[in-house]
Amino acid sequence: MRRTAAHRVHSALAGACWIGFAASLPPPALAQDTCPGAGPAVCGQNSGLVPVHKDFIHASLYWNRRQGSCPNMLIWMRPSEYKPKHYLNPTTPGGGFPGFNENYIELVQGGFGLGQLDESGWSRYAPDMERENAQIVDVCGLQSVIDTGAFTKTSIAALTASDMSLTDRFFTDAGFSRGLNYNAFCDGAVSGTDGNLYVFGIHDKGGNNGGRKVLRFDTTKEAWAPSTVPCVRSQFESDPTGALPHCDALDEANTDPPQPSDMKYQRWYPTAVTLPDGKILILSGSDQDTSVGPANASSTKVRQAVPEVYDPKTDTTVALESARKLLPMFPRSFVVQTGPGPRDWKVAVVSEVVAPLPGEAGGLDIREYDPFFYRGNTYLLDVQAALADPAIDTPAENHWQLVATAHNSHDSGAGVMMVKIRGDGTWSQEVFLFGGSDGGDTGATAIAGRIDFASPSPQWQRMSDLAQPVNQNNVVALPDGKMLVVGGTANRVNNLRFQQYDPADGSRLDVATSPVPRHDHSTLLVMPHGGVWVMGGNRVNLIPGSPQTQAQRDASVPVLESYKPAYFFKGTRPEIGNSPGILYYGKTFRLNVAGANIASVALLRTGPITHNWAWGNQYVSLPFRSFGSGQLEVTAPPLPGLAVAGDYMLYVVSQSGAVSEGRHVWLDFAGAQR
Numbered sequence: 001m002r003r004t005a006a007h008r009v010h011s012a013l014a015g016a017c018w019i020g021f022a023a024s025l026p027p028p029a030l031a032q033d034t035c036p037g038a039g040p041a042v043c044g045q046n047s048g049l050v051p052v053h054k055d056f057i058h059a060s061l062y063w064n065r066r067q068g069s070c071p072n073m074l075i076w077m078r079p080s081e082y083k084p085k086h087y088l089n090p091t092t093p094g095g096g097f098p099g100f101n102e103n104y105i106e107l108v109q110g111g112f113g114l115g116q117l118d119e120s121g122w123s124r125y126a127p128d129m130e131r132e133n134a135q136i137v138d139v140c141g142l143q144s145v146i147d148t149g150a151f152t153k154t155s156i157a158a159l160t161a162s163d164m165s166l167t168d169r170f171f172t173d174a175g176f177s178r179g180l181n182y183n184a185f186c187d188g189a190v191s192g193t194d195g196n197l198y199v200f201g202i203h204d205k206g207g208n209n210g211g212r213k214v215l216r217f218d219t220t221k222e223a224w225a226p227s228t229v230p231c232v233r234s235q236f237e238s239d240p241t242g243a244l245p246h247c248d249a250l251d252e253a254n255t256d257p258p259q260p261s262d263m264k265y266q267r268w269y270p271t272a273v274t275l276p277d278g279k280i281l282i283l284s285g286s287d288q289d290t291s292v293g294p295a296n297a298s299s300t301k302v303r304q305a306v307p308e309v310y311d312p313k314t315d316t317t318v319a320l321e322s323a324r325k326l327l328p329m330f331p332r333s334f335v336v337q338t339g340p341g342p343r344d345w346k347v348a349v350v351s352e353v354v355a356p357l358p359g360e361a362g363g364l365d366i367r368e369y370d371p372f373f374y375r376g377n378t379y380l381l382d383v384q385a386a387l388a389d390p391a392i393d394t395p396a397e398n399h400w401q402l403v404a405t406a407h408n409s410h411d412s413g414a415g416v417m418m419v420k421i422r423g424d425g426t427w428s429q430e431v432f433l434f435g436g437s438d439g440g441d442t443g444a445t446a447i448a449g450r451i452d453f454a455s456p457s458p459q460w461q462r463m464s465d466l467a468q469p470v471n472q473n474n475v476v477a478l479p480d481g482k483m484l485v486v487g488g489t490a491n492r493v494n495n496l497r498f499q500q501y502d503p504a505d506g507s508r509l510d511v512a513t514s515p516v517p518r519h520d521h522s523t524l525l526v527m528p529h530g531g532v533w534v535m536g537g538n539r540v541n542l543i544p545g546s547p548q549t550q551a552q553r554d555a556s557v558p559v560l561e562s563y564k565p566a567y568f569f570k571g572t573r574p575e576i577g578n579s580p581g582i583l584y585y586g587k588t589f590r591l592n593v594a595g596a597n598i599a600s601v602a603l604l605r606t607g608p609i610t611h612n613w614a615w616g617n618q619y620v621s622l623p624f625r626s627f628g629s630g631q632l633e634v635t636a637p638p639l640p641g642l643a644v645a646g647d648y649m650l651y652v653v654s655q656s657g658a659v660s661e662g663r664h665v666w667l668d669f670a671g672a673q674r
Contacts, residue, residue, distance in 0.1 A: 035511050041569040043511045046498075047562040048151040050142075051164040053128050053171045054135050055120050055558050056535035057521040058189060060197055060608035060615075061139065062219040063647055069664045071528065071606070074174060074217060076134035077120065077521075078185040078203060081176050081233065084121035084129045086240065087114065091129060096554040097122050107236050110249030112205040112294045116553075117521075120539035123557055125164045132175030134184075136222060142170040143529060146562045154515045156543055157555040164557060179224035181233055182213050182256075188272035188330070190280055190615045191607035192312055193645040195219050195666075200282050200310070201267035204255050207369060208301055210268035210287035211256040214310055214317065228257045250291050264319040265304045269329035274607075274616050276335060276345050276640030280310045281383055282317070283349065284327040298367040303327075303353065309387060322396040323386040326353035328374050328439060330613050332415045334431055336380065336453040337641030342585075345641030346380040346401075348453060350433065351409035364440055374439035376406025376460070378451065406460045408447045410436035414475035414485055414612055416619070418503060419642050421635070423623035427642060429454045430503065432463075434485050435470045444469040444490035448501065448508070463506030470495050472612050474524035476532060477619035479602055479651035479659045480567050484511075486534055487518030494519065494544065498534075498563065514561060516542050523609045525617070528649055528662040530568070534561040570657040572596055579650055579663040583636040591624075591632040596654030598626060601634050603648040604662070616644065636667065643667060 035043035055077040063071050079087065087108070089098040100114045121133065150166060153159055174180070185203035192198050196219050202211030216225040231247040231254050239246070247254040256266070267285025274280055289300040305324040310317045332350040354375045356363035364371035379400045386392065386399040413436020421427045434448045446465040451458050466473075470488025473495065477483055483501040488494075494517040497510045514534065518524075523536035540553040577592035591601070601624045607616035620643045624634040632652075637643035649662035 044565040046512050048153050049559040050151045051159050052558045056523050058610040059523045061606040070140040073137040073139050079183045080134045081180045103242050107246050109205050132173040134175035136172040136174045138170040181227050181229045188270040189608035190272045190274045193278040200272045201270050208286045208288045209290050210266040212262035212266050214261040230255050261315045263308050263317045271331050271333050273333050274644050282308045284331050301366050320386040321393050322389050322391050323399040324397050328411045334417045337639050346382050349379050351376045372439050374409035374411050376409040378404045404458050408445045409438045411439045412436045412471040414473045416475045416477050418619040420621040428452050435473050444471045464508040467497050472519040476524050476526050480653050486524050487522050489519040530659045532563045567657050567659040573658045574652050574654045574660045576660050576663050582666045586638040588633050588635050593630045598652050599655045600653045602651050606647050
């Protein structure tokens with residue numbers, strides 16, 4: 001192990017809510033470059049490659065309460081409302097990628113081209129050409145087959161049609177056939193306080209072309225809420241060859257027809273944040289004027305500076321014109337509790353756009369994919385004050401409070417929030433960020449940083465660096481309070497290591513190596529059994545090597561890996577014998593746990609992930625008392641700014657470090673009606 005300046009960081013953020021940091025904190029333990037070979041009790045254990053049937057580019061667990069306690073997963077990719085057979089040429093058995101359907105490009109795209117990402121829709125497994133690009137996944141069914149050890153191969157090219165057919169029955173169409181009328185790709189998505197999934201913006205023809213739509217996936221009906229079918233979609237469905245007249249795809253009224261729930265601004269790559277009061281904040285996003293055609297659209301690029309707030313109860317949005325700020329695409333944003341009351345909360349946003357702007361001296365060409373530079377200026381946005389502002393419609397940059405500056409803006413880097421609630425009523429509320437860049441043409445970083453918003457003077461602190469500089473990596477909080485960082489790439493060098501961080505001292509341990517690059521459009525989620533599904537990425541980028549040949553791309557199929565962290569191998573796993581279905585803020589509840597003495601109890605909030613950003617997923621450690629014989633009295637989070645209402649998985653961790661299977665619980669206000 002090597003001791004470097006980059007590895008000297010402060011220890012875990014000490015102190016409770018309203019208590020400041022110690023003046024001097026010791027450095028963390030050093031990063032270890034390889035897992036020390038002590039076996040799965042240290043390194044965990046990865047599965048073989050599990051062939052799946054779409055790119056898990058957007059993924060979210062959800063619970064259909066009519067079907068019991070096991071969740072399903074909603075996934076989608078581009079274009080999410082179509083099947084591959086719609087936008088690809090007919091394929092022949094044994095043939096390679098057949099090319100794109102020119103009728104689709106003209107009639108649906110308005111001449112905007114398709115590219116390698118869309119090539120991912122093709123598969124050498126022929127049945128997948130007939131699947132919609134949005135799917136419902138039977139999580140527990142698929143996990144049960146994985147746990148049999150049926151998947152042992154570590155080479156994508158070695159997977160056969162027989163291998164791929166083993167997972168067929170766990171996938172069900174969830175696109176146009178279930179009411180999805182828009183391309184819900186590269187858009188902001190959250191799990192609401194009503195348990196439904198919400199998507200903000202649409203992917204109108206390609207990168208930076210946004211839309212105004214708010215889409216809702218009803219998790220009880222397992223279908224998308226009714227919405228206007230754009231004439232471009234309906235006419236292509238009935239006449240895919242263009243034999244009859246079609247509406248103009250370059251007229252945005254034909255691809256984004258008005259609906260009462262529409263946002264004021266068209267957005268692509270926006271962030272959405274579920275708020276403690278049940279509303280949803282929408283930040284940033286880009287747009288272009290597609291009516292000018294593919295040759296000129298990029299010169300019309302705008303970054304939306306005006307936040308909006310969507311109310312699911314009224315299905316309407318409000319624009320916060322007086323709270324403008326230029327932010328990155330998909331800005332990393334978190335609800336933080338700022339005081340002792342239920343309305344004492346704000347939204348932390350990690351970075352902002354800085355000069356030079358596109359077109360200024362030293363700035364980039366506006367036609368670039370992301371022509372903005374960023375700095376890690378960290379703000380608190382007072383959403384409630386902005387909504388109550390009498391001058392809400394007057395353009396201004398009010399209601400933002402600068403609290404700290406990160407060492408890096410962490411654009412396209414991984415992020416997660418971890419909350420620890422103590423028995424004395426105090427708490428920590430830490431955000432962790434890993435890697436990313438400062439936008440524009442700046443390089444990736446290996447910086448890992450943390451900040452505790454429970455401090456009266458929050459400051460960013462360094463942890464052990466990542467194994468290498470990366471963009472497009474992912475992180476999840478694990479049930480035992482550690483964090484798993486996966487994937488990323490920079491300068492065509494892929495990170496194939498799974499890296500575990502310990503927030504107690506900021507140290508990093510490299511625990512596993514994957515045969516699959518996970519960067520652009522990769523995803524990562526904790527599953528109910530406590531393991532982690534490593535998913536996503538563009539199908540054509542999953543075989544290592546750069547540049548890839550067409551033969552390599554044709555050989556590739558989507559795969560996931562089911563990683564079991566070390567806590568699976570720490571002895572007898574505790575078992576939760578009973579748990580309440582609903583938890584109420586500040587109230588105690590009883591657990592009956594068998595098999596071990598318990599060291600911690602935690603909640604993990606579930607929600608969508610895409611583009612290296614987990615929308616609302618967070619860890620919440622709960623205080624508890626043990627009465628012996630496996631009887632625990634646990635206290636639910638006291639305030640909604642510490643844990644927004646909704647679906648969670650409840651875990652207990654033994655003194656030896658073993659983790660139980662998760663139990664689904666619902667966190668809500670006492671007396672609230674869902």
